[in-house]
Each structure stands twice: as C-alpha cells, then as structure tokens.
Ligand SMILES: Nc1ncnc2c1ncn2[C@@H]1O[C@H](COP(=O)(O)OP(=O)(O)O)[C@@H](O)[C@H]1O
C-alpha cells in the first residue's frame with residue numbers, strides 16, 4: 001500500500017514523519033521522499049537553486065519521480081510492504097502549475113499527461129493544511145529558502161492542493177495542520193493502520 005504525505009513548506013511533514021516512524025514501527029513501513037530518494041534528486045535541487053527554466057525544472061522533478069518509482073517504490077510494493085512517501089506526484093500538480101503559469105496554456109493537464117501510463121497512484125494521501133502565514137512563520141529563518149517558500153506562491157500552491165483534494169475525496173484526507181503535533185501524528189497513524197488492514201490490491205494509475 002502506498003501512502004503519501006503532502007502540504008506546503010512549513011506544514012509539518014518532516015515533523016510528522018519522524019513521529020510516524022515510531023508510531024507505525026510494528027508495520028515495518030518503508031519511508032521515502034521526493035525529491036531526493038535517488039541521485040536524480042541532486043539535479044532537481046540544483047535546477048531549483050539555479051532557477052533553471054520551468055520546463056526543465058518540472059521534467060527533472062518528473063525524472064526524479066520515475067527513478068523513485070523504479071528503484072524504491074515499485075520494488076517495495078511488489079514485496080507487499082507499506083510505503084510512506086514524504087511528497088509525491090501531487091507536489092508536482094500543486095507546485096509546478098504556479099511555476100509554469102504563463103509558460104504553458106494548461107500546466108496541470110500537461111503535468112498529468114506526462115505522468116500517465118507509468119506513475120503509481122497512491123492509495124491514500126494526507127494533505128496538511130494551515131493558513132499560509134502560520135506555515136511561513138514556522139519556516140526556519142536560518143535556512144536558505146527555495147524560491148517556492150514565499151507566502152504568495154505558497155497560497156497558490158495550497159489552493160491547488162485543495163482543488164486536487166476536492167476532485168478526489170476517496171483518496172485525500174485533509175488534515176488540520178494547526179492541531180498539536182502529537183494529535184496530527186496519532187490521527188494519521190490511526191488512519192494508516194485502518195487503511196493497511198482493509199487494503200487488498202493496490203490500484204495503479
Ligand atoms: N502541529 C504543529 N504545531 C506547531 N508547530 C509545528 C507543528 N508541526 C510542525 N511544527 C513546527 O513547524 C516547523 C516546520 O515543520 P516541518 O515538519 O519542518 O515542516 P515541513 O517538513 O512540512 O516543511 C518546525 O519547526 C516544526 O517543529
């Protein structure tokens with residue numbers, strides 16, 4: 001079963017993942033992430049840091065996804081493991097339309113098309129949602145920021161995420177990321193357990 005965790009920068013994904021490792025240890029999940037589960041992720045980070053053109057950036061994120069599926073996700077799912085990914089395809093569908101706005105006529109359709117036929121659809125996606133000002137105030141002022149990490153861009157990214165969730169309610173669980181950390185983690189861990197118990201075969205995209 002494939003579970004993905006999504007949300008804007010500062011929504012609490014990394015914090016949640018640390019706690020899920022403890023709370024779900026008995027299920028022996030494989031924890032992974034995008035970008036950066038393979039060396040292709042280094043190219044993505046470089047492209048983002050150098051502000052390469054948006055098409056190059058989107059295709060590199062996509063290449064990272066393909067390598068991630070091939071080397072990490074598919075082998076683990078084939079072994080019947082529970083896989084939990086910190087960001088996945090929905091990050092592309094939420095972030096890149098903002099970056100590609102004005103570059104392509106319909107960025108979301110283009111992004112969906114280039115995932116078709118090979119990407120694996122998650123069984124469940126937990127989307128952490130909070131007011132953008134709260135997310136920005138949580139970001140570490142000492143850490144170098146990607147250009148995505150500004151309130152104007154993140155507001156549009158979060159709107160895209162909410163539209164994705166509204167279009168696919170069986171898959172998405174929208175979680176209030178302002179709740180106390182432990183409450184967020186326990187709720188999501190409980191939902192993953194329930195899904196893991198009831199899962200039979202995993203559907204593919
Ligand atoms: N539920 C929460 N309530 C308050 N602060 C939180 C919560 N979750 C995370 N944080 C804090 O917010 C900051 C950003 O969280 P982080 O997990 O790094 O977010 P992300 O990985 O989504 O960018 C960290 O300082 C973290 O301790």
Ligand SMILES: Cc1cn([C@H]2C[C@H](O)[C@@H](COP(=O)(O)OP(=O)(O)O)O2)c(=O)[nH]c1=O
Pocket residue numbers: 009034035061087088089091092093095096146148149
């Ligand atoms: C996976 C993915 C991430 N991103 C963005 C979200 C983040 O701002 C940035 C890096 O992701 P991430 O590594 O999660 O952020 P952090 O540096 O806080 O650990 O890339 C995209 O724009 N598209 C994508 O497909």
